[in-house]
Each structure stands twice: as C-alpha cells, then as structure tokens.
Amino acid sequence: MTRTTVRLAIALAVMFALTAGTGFAVADTSKNSASKCKKYKYKIKHHPPGNPSNVQYIYVGSWSAVKAHKHNHGDKFIKKVCTKY
Numbered sequence: 001m002t003r004t005t006v007r008l009a010i011a012l013a014v015m016f017a018l019t020a021g022t023g024f025a026v027a028d029t030s031k032n033s034a035s036k037c038k039k040y041k042y043k044i045k046h047h048p049p050g051n052p053s054n055v056q057y058i059y060v061g062s063w064s065a066v067k068a069h070k071h072n073h074g075d076k077f078i079k080k081v082c083t084k085y
Contacts, residue, residue, distance in 0.1 A: 038084045039083050040080050040081065041059040041083050042065070042077065042080055043058070043059055043078040043080075044057070044078055045057055045078055046058045046073065046075050047075055049072075052074075
C-alpha cells in the first residue's frame with residue numbers, strides 16, 4: 001500500500017468511529033458546505049429536571065429548543081450536526 005492509501009484508510013476509520021451509532025453525519029464546517037446541508041439537529045448536554053446528576057446527551061431539532069433547554073434546565077449546547085444533505 002502507498003502512503004496515501006494508508007492515510008486515506010486512517011481518515012475513513014476515524015470518520016466512521018466519530019459517527020458510528022449516532023445516526024448523524026458530522027457536518028462539514030467549511031464555507032462551501034453550508035449550502036449542501038438541508039437539515040440540522042443540535043446536540044445538547046441535558047440535565048433532567050428532578051435528577052440533574054443524570055446528565056444525558058440528546059439531539060433537538062431547532063435552535064429555539066436549544067434556548068428553551070438552556071433556560072429551563074441550564075443545559076449546554078455542544079454542536080450542530082447535519083442530518084440531511
């Protein structure tokens with residue numbers, strides 16, 4: 001195998017490991033990719049009411065939902081991910 005092939009294999013393995021089990025693709029944050037993504041979800045660190053020590057990472061479908069979670073539970077925004085290209 002050439003050095004380029006090995007680098008490509010490593011990059012694909014890392015990409016797969018980062019997205020495995022999430023059901024979402026990692027959003028490309030380059031300037032040209034903004035028009036490619038048609039739908040986003042937002043990952044937040046959620047502190048459930050009544051049991052704030054039971055922290056969970058959840059996805060919500062709108063920025064207003066992120067703001068509501070922050071206001072109501074003190075949740076923290078983690079990242080924006082593309083779910084549909």
